[in-house]
Amino acid sequence: MGALVKTVNLTKVYPNGVRANDAINISVEEGKIVGIIGPNGAGKTTLIRQILGLLRPTEGRIEILGEDISKRPGIIRDNIGYCPQGILYFPSLTVKETVEFALKFKGLKKEELSQKIDKVLR
Ligand SMILES: Nc1ncnc2c1ncn2[C@@H]1O[C@H](COP(=O)(O)OP(=O)(O)O)[C@@H](O)[C@H]1O
Ligand SMILES: [Mg+2]
Structure with a gap:
């Protein structure tokens, strides 16, 4: 490697x-x-x-x-995860929806999603 x-x-x-x-x-x-x-x-x-x-x-x-x-x-x-200089989020989404959106991009499966969302929000 x-x-x-x-x-x-x-x-x-x-x-x-x-x-x-x-x-x-x-x-x-x-x-x-x-x-x-x-x-x-x-x-x-x-x-x-x-x-x-x-x-x-x-x-x-x-x-x-x-x-x-x-x-x-x-x-x-x-x-690669890229965090740009400007804040990139959709004001129409709740915090929970924003986290869910990001996790789906990461390819998390439905089963893993709710547990991971809770963890991130905590
Ligand atoms: N799409 C583009 N077309 C032509 N020149 C560009 C373009 N993007 C950036 N440049 C030029 O390339 C150079 C490097 O820019 P950039 O990579 O944005 O530098 P930095 O992020 O360090 O400020 C600068 O001279 C800029 O004007
Ligand atoms: Mg620059």
């Missing part, structure tokens, strides 16, 4: 010619907490969007647990 997340010469050039990231090599090992810092426009969001599979690399590749995400995109959804 490889690193949790590894980028190899990861590069993104947008269609307008902006080179948002350029040959980035990072490796995040199990149990490590990594911060990515940089001024506005440094390419942080681009990098995260690439790791999430929302933007294709112009060059280079990304591996999750040793698997190339372009060959097995499912490895992203099985292993």
